[in-house]
Amino acid sequence: MHISAVILGDLELHLLTAGHWKADGGLMFGVVPKVMWEKKKPADGNNMIDMACVGLIARVNGRVLVCETGIGTKLSEKRARQVVLREPEGLLHSLKRLGIRPEEVDAVITTHLHWDHAGGLTRRDAQGGLELTFKNARHFIQHTEWDFALHPDQRSESAFVKDDFTPLADGNQVVEFVDGDAEVLPGVHVRHVGGHTPGSQVLVLRSGELACAVTGDLVCQTPHLRVPWTMSADIDPLRVLQEKARLFEEAERHRWLLVLSHETEHPAGYLEDGGRWTPEPGLA
Numbered sequence: 001m002h003i004s005a006v007i008l009g010d011l012e013l014h015l016l017t018a019g020h021w022k023a024d025g026g027l028m029f030g031v032v033p034k035v036m037w038e039k040k041k042p043a044d045g046n047n048m049i050d051m052a053c054v055g056l057i058a059r060v061n062g063r064v065l066v067c068e069t070g071i072g073t074k075l076s077e078k079r080a081r082q083v084v085l086r087e088p089e090g091l092l093h094s095l096k097r098l099g100i101r102p103e104e105v106d107a108v109i110t111t112h113l114h115w116d117h118a119g120g121l122t123r124r125d126a127q128g129g130l131e132l133t134f135k136n137a138r139h140f141i142q143h144t145e146w147d148f149a150l151h152p153d154q155r156s157e158s159a160f161v162k163d164d165f166t167p168l169a170d171g172n173q174v175v176e177f178v179d180g181d182a183e184v185l186p187g188v189h190v191r192h193v194g195g196h197t198p199g200s201q202v203l204v205l206r207s208g209e210l211a212c213a214v215t216g217d218l219v220c221q222t223p224h225l226r227v228p229w230t231m232s233a234d235i236d237p238l239r240v241l242q243e244k245a246r247l248f249e250e251a252e253r254h255r256w257l258l259v260l261s262h263e264t265e266h267p268a269g270y271l272e273d274g275g276r277w278t279p280e281p282g283l284a
């Protein structure tokens with residue numbers, strides 16, 4: 001079987017597609033008029049557009065890292081139907097294709113704790129209880145994200161599901177809280193960007209001059225590569241604009257590989273001069 005990968009210095013990177021689903025177009029594009037976004041992302045009769053849950057599986061200096069876990073397998077049937085969920089087992093299937101068992105994963109990073117990023121952190125066991133998907137992994141989460149996810153404001157409440165993340169700390173001790181920017185493992189950096197949620201972080205993997213950034217919902221899909229095209233769910237939209245501009249400037253200048261959280265077509269690629277997107281063929 002052909003397994004696509006990209007090698008950047010010490011980094012071995014594999015694209016993780018942890019499921020497909022649909023989201024409301026207005027949620028995804030906020031104040032951008034529909035006549036503009038629907039040319040790029042056509043909506044169905046319910047105004048929903050196609051989404052993927054995209055992340056990375058990486059080998060970094062001998063460690064296995066999973067970034068983003070997608071929706072996971074705990075949604076009710078009704079909810080799964082509402083969001084047209086497909087292939088929710090993609091997380092473990094992708095690992096299996098690489099010959100990696102869940103207990104062999106050393107570190108897990110989700111960019112934030114929204115249900116469509118953190119859902120795969122836990123699963124239902126045979127008795128219907130909750131279990132950790134990666135029980136031996138260190139899980140790096142911003143402190144501010146954890147606090148907000150436990151006590152979200154009314155507007156954000158429905159986007160957090162406590163069963164996704166509280167088991168990481170209840171009865172298990174696999175969470176490591178991060179405050180701001182940090183190098184959590186050699187070559188593995190988290191950058192606190194906030195904006196979308198208080199503790200949203202971008203993962204930056206580095207080897208020498210080479211780098212790959214997993215953007216989280218700072219940049220969901222290729223139309224969001226325009227700085228002002230942002231989601232209506234962002235709690236601090238102006239901060240999103242600032243952080244996007246900063247990320248794009250660096251990514252363009254140093255030719256960082258970017259992985260976009262919800263893109264369905266070519267989620268990994270390079271931002272070129274003038275905002276052009278060049279897909280990375282090794283991460284298709």
Ligand SMILES: [Zn+2]
Binds near residue numbers: 112117196
């Ligand atoms: Zn989100």
